[in-house]
Amino acid sequence: MSQRPGRRASSAVVPAAALLVLLPVAAVVVGVLTAGTDPWRRVAAAGVLPLTGTTVALLALVLVGTGVLGVGLAWLTTAYRFPGRRQLAWLLVLPTAVPAYILGLVWSSLLSYAGPVQSGWRAALGPDAPFPPVQTLPVAAAVLTLTLYPYVYLLARVAFRDSAATPYGAARTLGLRPLQAARRIVLPLARPSLAAGGLLVALETLSDFATVQYFGVDTLSVGIYKVWRGQFDRPAATVLALLVLLLALALLGGERWLRRGARYSAPLGDSTPMAAVRLSGWRAAAATGACALVLLLAVGVPLVTLAAWSTTTVLRTPDGSLDTGLLAAAANSVLLAAQAALAVVALSVLLVHAARVDGRRRIALGVSATVSGYAVPAPVLAIGALLVLAAARTALDALGLPGGGGLVTGSVTALVVVYTARFLALGYTSTEARLSVVSPSLTSAALSLGARPRRVLTGVHLPLARSGLAVAAVLVAVDALKELPIVLLLRPFGFDTLAVQVWQLAADSRYEMAGLPALAIVVAAMIPVVLLFRGEADDVTGPHPVEALDAADVVLTGAVR
Amino acid sequence: MTALELRGVGKRYGRTTAVDDVSLSVGDGELVALVGPSGCGKSTLLMLAAGLLEPDSGTVLVRDRVVAGRGTWVPPEDRGVGVVFQDAALFPHLRVADNVAFGVPRGRDRAARVAELLELVDLPDHGRRYPHELSGGQQQRVALARALAPRPSVVLFDEAFGNLDNGLRASVRDATAAALRGTGAAGVFVTHDQGEALAVGDRVCVMREGRFEHVGEPADAFHRPATRFVATLLGEADFVPGRQDGSTVATEVGPLAATPDARGEVEVMLRPHEVVFAADPAGTARVLRREFRGATYLYTLGLPSGRQVRALVPHTLDVPTGTAVTVEVEAGHPLRSFAR
Structure with missing residues (x-):
């Protein structure tokens, strides 16, 4: 529908951005193809089959968990009215601000043998009372579920609100009870959105190798980390990365399959709000209680725990001196996040602009290749980047140029570049969402008045989208602040960020020390969630929530439409 | 039921x-x-x-x-x-x-x-x-x-x-x-x-x-x-002021039969199809505008007081703007009047 002005973008920004994402993936594939069978043998010895089995089991558990929790809560807050519903509806997005590696840290500490839960258990039932084991796959899956369900929740809510409300009302007037109408009408209509939400959850689960390690769960991504950081076995790590990539592709295919035949999309627009049923008595209390319990487990307990830990260790090392390491890590985090945000937003603006001004097919292809970067799990991107950097070093050495060594042992610049590749999808989609307020006919009007593309950018697009770009930058910065897998795999020796500190302190079971950096991350991550979602609970007029949250749901919701 | x-x-x-x-x-x-x-x-x-x-x-x-x-x-x-x-x-x-x-x-x-x-x-x-x-x-x-x-x-x-x-x-x-x-x-x-x-x-x-x-x-x-x-919601309507006594209202377009809904200072509702006019050099009203509607013309007429009324007439009645006309009302039923 958008008009396609026939202008050509002069810059090479589109292919460059696409390469940023495609090159690491290609490097992984080529790396495996050229490495022969040796690394496969080492991977087999490291137990690749159990690793794969554990990964698949974890994926299945988390998908079921987030599906039940996300769809259930979305349905509860859409189709029923109960005390606190409006506030709870947006608060339930908040768990996305608590990264899995922090939620996992809190719960593994609270549930440990010396922790308050087991201590209380023993105090109540005697010193030898058996407690179910904590270091297990289901507990890891539960933690991931609690922080990842908002993907499903949000997409389900949008689907319920935008495409299912009127058909639901119609089904009710035709004699169906609320739950019958939900099963026969709402769920089939929401299936594409739910598949998209599930894909996001699965990709995040696949990327994680920090959280699961607290619970002794060895997945393929854990394998990548151990093989690379422990044994510096790059070929074996590459093979594992390829397996993770294949799993991601399988998930992508599964999502496409679930979206098959989604040619029918109910019209968006002035849908009447869903006829919500008012709950009363114990039902109302149960509904409020269920939402509150989820929030308590996913946000309340972690916040209180981290705050309590922080007060005991404010900026002090155990011997009482000022903790300069923490300050340095905080500075590193902020600098890295700021650089990544700037790079991503600048690149996104150029990409959006190119796609608008130049309607050629190859531009559209390049852009979608760039945006598809969301589907590349972080460890794969990191290992791929490592291979590209190694190749660059070889090239530099061959030419007799200095500086090659630093590339492979990691450099902050390399980190920024990989972050940019990782978050470009988020940046692009939120920038495009912001720029969508600038109607395509404005672009055409400017071009028809004789403005050159650069002037369209500086004179029309940028001034109109300025405040929106700030929001995009904040979203990217916060995600970069939370990012752990990439920085763990690629950081230069001695380079700490807040996320790395949390991870290392947790690995050493020095939970209290991790309180302050973890709290800083959570509080920072809450800012955009609160800004974007507060007040969204109004089912009739709220802004489209897809603008917020993380990268990919924006991408996917765009694809769902 | x-x-x-x-x-x-x-x-x-x-x-x-x-x-x-x-x-x-x-x-x-x-x-x-x-x-x-x-x-x-x-x-x-x-x-x-x-x-x-x-x-x-x-x-x-x-x-x-x-x-x-x-x-x-x-x-x-x-x-x-x-x-x-x-x-x-x-x-x-x-x-x-x-x-x-x-x-x-x-x-x-x-x-x-x-x-x-x-x-x-x-x-x-x-x-x-x-x-x-x-x-x-x-x-x-x-x-x-x-x-x-x-x-x-x-x-x-x-x-x-x-x-x-x-x-x-x-x-x-x-x-x-x-x-x-x-x-x-x-x-x-x-x-x-x-x-x-x-x-x-x-x-x-x-x-x-x-x-x-x-x-x-x-x-x-x-x-x-x-x-x-x-x-006005249900159709085009103009309102002409007048003085109602019983079921007659004295207006600048002459006495009009009205429903006895009001008395004293009133406004009478005129639908354009109820208004007719004829070119008349002695007429006090003027043709201000006209709008072609296919089978009909919608004329806007200026009354001596400055008020305007519209007349919906067959397209065969072709009167240029500026022409002096006399205005009459042919409703076929008493007109609705509103207290002013």
């Missing part, structure tokens, strides 16, 4: 009052048109009747049974009220026949009922199609068939023809009214098109800011509107 009755129904959204103390009784088989500007609360009123919204006050009755109010709440699925939505709201993943069958209990005559209804809306061969394969008018007719299938006592139409283009709209609308009359179900049409309201309804309800300003037969609403708002 009444098919649908509203007694003092009210609904608020925050501080806005969407529906304010509205009462209405729809008899069996009656067609009522609900007309008003957008945002006047007419769609909200429908949703309250259907049970898709809960009223804050008042009582809703379907077939003399309380379904909302007085501590009672009957959910939409148990009300026997059909709804046809503006966008048809067909279930996109179900075939046409399955859409129509949706509200019919499983049983032997289900397929027969579906066939019967598709026949009624003149789409007998479309049962195996999907909604997206139908045109807008066809979708709207399937939506009607689906709403009628469970034999509701009343069907509510929420701007059901608003998405269709003009030519199609009249034919779908008339087919709908005919189908409805064929089943004996009552119907309530929400529309913002005054022509549609006057053409379809046995009665017309004019709604403004959550209240009814006029409830009555179409001709009555058109010729004797309760308020100036109703007068």
Whole structure:
């Protein structure tokens, strides 16, 4: 529908951005193809089959968990009215601000043998009372579920609100009870959105190798980390990365399959709000209680725990001196996040602009290749980047140029570049969402008045989208602040960020020390969630929530439409 | 027996009052048109009747049974009220026949009922199609068939023809009214098109800011509107000041026969088709503008006082602007007068 002005973008920004994402993936594939069978043998010895089995089991558990929790809560807050519903509806997005590696840290500490839960258990039932084991796959899956369900929740809510409300009302007037109408009408209509939400959850689960390690769960991504950081076995790590990539592709295919035949999309627009049923008595209390319990487990307990830990260790090392390491890590985090945000937003603006001004097919292809970067799990991107950097070093050495060594042992610049590749999808989609307020006919009007593309950018697009770009930058910065897998795999020796500190302190079971950096991350991550979602609970007029949250749901919701 | 009755129904959204103390009784088989500007609360009123919204006050009755109010709440699925939505709201993943069958209990005559209804809306061969394969008018007719299938006592139409283009709209609308009359179900049409309201309804309800300003037969609403708002909403109208004594009003276009609704200083409502004029060098009025409307011209005439009235005359009356004319009124019935 958008008009396609026939202008050509002069810059090479589109292919460059696409390469940023495609090159690491290609490097992984080529790396495996050229490495022969040796690394496969080492991977087999490291137990690749159990690793794969554990990964698949974890994926299945988390998908079921987030599906039940996300769809259930979305349905509860859409189709029923109960005390606190409006506030709870947006608060339930908040768990996305608590990264899995922090939620996992809190719960593994609270549930440990010396922790308050087991201590209380023993105090109540005697010193030898058996407690179910904590270091297990289901507990890891539960933690991931609690922080990842908002993907499903949000997409389900949008689907319920935008495409299912009127058909639901119609089904009710035709004699169906609320739950019958939900099963026969709402769920089939929401299936594409739910598949998209599930894909996001699965990709995040696949990327994680920090959280699961607290619970002794060895997945393929854990394998990548151990093989690379422990044994510096790059070929074996590459093979594992390829397996993770294949799993991601399988998930992508599964999502496409679930979206098959989604040619029918109910019209968006002035849908009447869903006829919500008012709950009363114990039902109302149960509904409020269920939402509150989820929030308590996913946000309340972690916040209180981290705050309590922080007060005991404010900026002090155990011997009482000022903790300069923490300050340095905080500075590193902020600098890295700021650089990544700037790079991503600048690149996104150029990409959006190119796609608008130049309607050629190859531009559209390049852009979608760039945006598809969301589907590349972080460890794969990191290992791929490592291979590209190694190749660059070889090239530099061959030419007799200095500086090659630093590339492979990691450099902050390399980190920024990989972050940019990782978050470009988020940046692009939120920038495009912001720029969508600038109607395509404005672009055409400017071009028809004789403005050159650069002037369209500086004179029309940028001034109109300025405040929106700030929001995009904040979203990217916060995600970069939370990012752990990439920085763990690629950081230069001695380079700490807040996320790395949390991870290392947790690995050493020095939970209290991790309180302050973890709290800083959570509080920072809450800012955009609160800004974007507060007040969204109004089912009739709220802004489209897809603008917020993380990268990919924006991408996917765009694809769902 | 009444098919649908509203007694003092009210609904608020925050501080806005969407529906304010509205009462209405729809008899069996009656067609009522609900007309008003957008945002006047007419769609909200429908949703309250259907049970898709809960009223804050008042009582809703379907077939003399309380379904909302007085501590009672009957959910939409148990009300026997059909709804046809503006966008048809067909279930996109179900075939046409399955859409129509949706509200019919499983049983032997289900397929027969579906066939019967598709026949009624003149789409007998479309049962195996999907909604997206139908045109807008066809979708709207399937939506009607689906709403009628469970034999509701009343069907509510929420701007059901608003998405269709003009030519199609009249034919779908008339087919709908005919189908409805064929089943004996009552119907309530929400529309913002005054022509549609006057053409379809046995009665017309004019709604403004959550209240009814006029409830009555179409001709009555058109010729004797309760308020100036109703007068201008239902058609073009000009108001000429005058002094009323009994059933005569002295105005600058001469004495006019008026309904004895007011006395003293009044304004008389003139519809353009009631105004006639003739070129007359001694005339005190002037032709200011004219607008070609195909079969007719709409002339705007300036009266000596500076007031303007419009006259709708056959296109054969060709008078250039600036011509001096005399104005007369040929209504054929007493005119509505409003106190000034």
